[in-house]
Amino acid sequence: MGQVRGTGKRVWVRRLALAVVLLGGWLASGSQARAVPGVRHVIVVSVDGLRPDVLRAAAAPNVAALMGVGSWTLSARTVNPSVTLPAHCSMLSGVTPQVHGVTRNDWSPGDGALGVSTAFSIARQYGLVCAAFVSKPKLRALAPQGVCDVFEVVPSDARAVAARAAAYIERRRPNLCFVHLSDVDSAGHSAGWGSAAQVAACGQCDAAIGLLLGAAHRAQIATESVMIVTSDHGGHGRGHGGTSVADVTIPWVCAGRGVAVRYAIPTPVSVCDTAAVALFGLGIARPADWTGRVVPGLFPGY
């Protein structure tokens, strides 16, 4: 991974670090609140098809900075089948494909949306503003119409998707914002997993993440935000979908207010945990029957 540089893009990250310090003082005073104090926004970024070694090889200063002030593992696991739609359904619903029932990787509007509760639908029940910006139309399956205040398909590159999301973050300050970037997956299918083209695509996704960080800073929500960066699957050759280590291993990075600093997560992390962590960050307990749970040690004191 590229060396972290002291650019303006790191301001958001530095503010997160400050929030962590301030929060530590509050916890030391004996607060017993279950909700992580002060967290009002969670941004989940899925870099489609990102295998951890590709992230390591890329110039990805923004993700590196998040890892530097947050918690991370490069050996998280996705679900079976390790394909886009089932895995994203698990990422947002906290349950495996065997439970949510989406095992195929195609979708048409007539199929309707996911039939189980998701981080979106639960956050909505609490009156929170939810937003999604995705680059593949099939991800519309993640939310029935009306659950998200905006659910936008931007069939373009990472910069274009992130620009739309960034503008919305600045304008509406959503509580839960999901952003899906498909460049790495596209490069994998065309040039191969681990190829130079895919590594370069990862760098472009990192730059897109920088746009989101900048937007959070300009919206003045950086110190009350948590960001998760993860993926739906890895891959090998020019495909994915199986149960090989290359296909199922994904990075999982989380940073922000209340999140453990420089914490290399030693325990197994599932893509399903993403929804549970997102809700927990917003002060909402996960449904008891979810597979996904809050990663132990991620929020010190909780």
Ligand SMILES: [Zn+2]
């Ligand atoms: Zn995918």
